[in-house]
Amino acid sequence: MSGKVIVCRCEDVTLHDVEHTLARGYRDIEEVKRYTGFGTGPCQGKECLRVVACLLAERTGVAPSAIAPFTTRPPIASVPLRLLAGPGAEDLTSARDDDATDEDHGMAG
Amino acid sequence: MAPRDPPPPTPTATPGPAEQPALPARAETVVIGGGVIGLAIAWNLARLGKSDIVILERSYLAAGASGRNGGGIRQQWSTELNIRLMQESVALVKRFTADLGINVWLRQGGYLFLARTDTERGFLEQNAALQQRCGVGTRVLTPAEANEIVPELDVSGFAAAAYNPSDGILFPWPFLWGYADGAVKLGARLHCFTDVTAIDRPPANDAAGDFTVHTSRGAIRAHRVINAAGAWSPEIARLVGVELPDRPVRHEILSTEPLKPFLRPMVSVLGTGLYFSQSMRGEIVGGVSIHGDRHTLAMGSRLKFLTTMARALCELVPQFGEVQVLRQWAGPYDVTVDGNPILGEPPGLPRFYLCCGFMGHGFMMAPVIGKYYGEWLAGGKPHEIFDKWTLARFASGQLAKETFIIG
Numbered sequence: 478m479s480g481k482v483i484v485c486r487c488e489d490v491t492l493h494d495v496e497h498t499l500a501r502g503y504r505d506i507e508e509v510k511r512y513t514g515f516g517t518g519p520c521q522g523k524e525c526l527r528v529v530a531c532l533l534a535e536r537t538g539v540a541p542s543a544i545a546p547f548t549t550r551p552p553i554a555s556v557p558l559r560l561l562a563g564p565g566a567e568d569l570t571s572a573r574d575d576d577a578t579d580e581d582h583g584m585a586g
Numbered sequence: 587m588a589p590r591d592p593p594p595p596t597p598t599a600t601p602g603p604a605e606q607p608a609l610p611a612r613a614e615t616v617v618i619g620g621g622v623i624g625l626a627i628a629w630n631l632a633r634l635g636k637s638d639i640v641i642l643e644r645s646y647l648a649a650g651a652s653g654r655n656g657g658g659i660r661q662q663w664s665t666e667l668n669i670r671l672m673q674e675s676v677a678l679v680k681r682f683t684a685d686l687g688i689n690v691w692l693r694q695g696g697y698l699f700l701a702r703t704d705t706e707r708g709f710l711e712q713n714a715a716l717q718q719r720c721g722v723g724t725r726v727l728t729p730a731e732a733n734e735i736v737p738e739l740d741v742s743g744f745a746a747a748a749y750n751p752s753d754g755i756l757f758p759w760p761f762l763w764g765y766a767d768g769a770v771k772l773g774a775r776l777h778c779f780t781d782v783t784a785i786d787r788p789p790a791n792d793a794a795g796d797f798t799v800h801t802s803r804g805a806i807r808a809h810r811v812i813n814a815a816g817a818w819s820p821e822i823a824r825l826v827g828v829e830l831p832d833r834p835v836r837h838e839i840l841s842t843e844p845l846k847p848f849l850r851p852m853v854s855v856l857g858t859g860l861y862f863s864q865s866m867r868g869e870i871v872g873g874v875s876i877h878g879d880r881h882t883l884a885m886g887s888r889l890k891f892l893t894t895m896a897r898a899l900c901e902l903v904p905q906f907g908e909v910q911v912l913r914q915w916a917g918p919y920d921v922t923v924d925g926n927p928i929l930g931e932p933p934g935l936p937r938f939y940l941c942c943g944f945m946g947h948g949f950m951m952a953p954v955i956g957k958y959y960g961e962w963l964a965g966g967k968p969h970e971i972f973d974k975w976t977l978a979r980f981a982s983g984q985l986a987k988e989t990f991i992i993g
């Protein structure tokens with residue numbers, strides 16, 4: 478039965494998949510994301526991140542507050558390529574894209 | 587959109603690191619960097635009986651370029667050496683599932699390179715002839731013929747294309763787990779969340795003495811050290827006083843919503859760094875070069891990339907306009923001036939092995955490089971790459987230029 482409990486609906490990741498990942502020794506939420514693919518579909522983790530974090534906490538005995546979310550991948554919501562390709566799109570970019578603003582993020586990507 | 591990426595998750599916030607066994611006091615081989623290169627060497631060494639290996643990875647597996655790339659694998663190159671190596675790598679990738687028991691989702695749908703100018707057409711023709719002499723089935727096509735392979739392309743303005751049907755794409759992550767599990771099963775030990783912070787050279791009075799590698803989780807002695815830290819390799823080399831010439835360049839990449847399978851080859855446009863393919867999950871995955879960046883290990887995502895990429899994609903495939911972008915991320919290319927990697931021991935520092943500078947094609951090279959590195963360190967004859975792709979070539983000017991580079 479537990480094989481049919483879905484924790485990430487976009488990518489069809491089940492409770493069983495997450496348990497299997499933990500059994501293999503992966504503990505970091507970034508590792509669990511990569512091993513199962515959870516959080517990489519259309520909702521980008523908005524539905525599943527909390528569920529998986531709570532599962533990790535429950536199964537590994539770590540306080541939920543100690544589990545940092547995985548790195549957010551822009552855009553916040555999906556955008557059609559047509560809008561990003563349209564005239565004027567480059568006007569949006571300048572301030573954000575100054576290298577100095579994210580130079581110090583190191584592994585944050 | 588938030589102006590900044592969130593700060594990096596603190597590794598200690600999760601129980602992974604704390605649960606690991608302590609570092610052993612010594613290993614014959616210490617590999618620095620748990621990317622595809624370090625793991626491929628470790629598995630090959632272990633397979634050949636030299637399994638007293640400790641792999642030190644600062645973060646989780648796949649944190650570096652190996653977890654962030656496009657998964658392309660091609661045999662279209664401008665030098666015979668790279669063509670032949672990549673022919674062998676493709677053969678090794680085909681055996682990966684049998685050798686290592688994990689599916690890497692290889693799909694040989696070809697690589698289609700598009701040329702706009704006559705000079706670029708000449709470049710494709712010359713390289714296709716060399717590739718054919720090596721037994722690669724590359725054909726130079728007219729734009730109309732390219733359109734038969736990918737009908738969705740707007741080929742107006744293009745002069746020619748080159749297509750090799752046995753190139754392809756794979757899913758990078760299982761490669762890392764496959765190599766890591768394979769090496770560990772044979773006796774290697776993998777320590778993630780273990781940051782190398784200092785390295786002592788062997789004592790001056792003891793030519794056969796060990797290196798001491800200091801980490802955030804204690805020190806370990808090593809008969810030999812392999813610097814497989816990718817774009818971070820100059821930082822690691824500096825710990826033993828060696829200056830490396832490779833430099834990190836940020837490359838961004840995006841993934842769209844999944845679409846019904848329609849696109850067989852990886853498509854790339856010469857001179858722009860644009861490439862995209864359809865993953866086995868149906869997403870369009872690809873990137874484009876943003877020129878003029880300074881060297882950086884920063885991996886933040888930029889809107890400038892999204893707009894540049896969106897424009898390039900929509901120009902080439904007008905139907906892409908309605909397709910939604912789901913996510914973007916970035917990773918470092920590990921760039922050398924001649925497009926080839928840096929291997930072997932730096933002058934005056936025996937038993938400190940370099941394996942870095944893999945540009946934007948280290949993933950596909952890892953199987954064959956790992957094989958030859960493993961064979962050499964296990965006592966076999968060194969392959970010619972260890973004579974050609976030395977650190978010394980940068981000082982002597984004997985560069986080995988590879989010009990078939992995307993980006």
Ligand SMILES: Cc1cc2nc3c(=O)[nH]c(=O)nc-3n(C[C@H](O)[C@H](O)[C@H](O)COP(=O)(O)OP(=O)(O)OC[C@H]3O[C@@H](n4cnc5c(N)ncnc54)[C@H](O)[C@@H]3O)c2cc1C
Nearest residue numbers: 619621623644650651652655656658782816917948949950
């Ligand atoms: C956007 C993008 C697209 C790409 N597309 C392709 C492609 O289609 N095909 C292809 O073949 N290649 C591609 N590449 C290139 C490919 O990903 C790399 O060449 C390859 O992954 C390099 O592997 P590596 O093991 O050398 O480096 P990495 O995977 O970066 O591994 C180095 C590791 O060293 C670790 N490290 C760093 N410092 C320390 C320290 N002090 N202590 C311990 N560990 C440390 C890092 O955390 C990292 O995990 C692409 C790269 C990018 C960025």
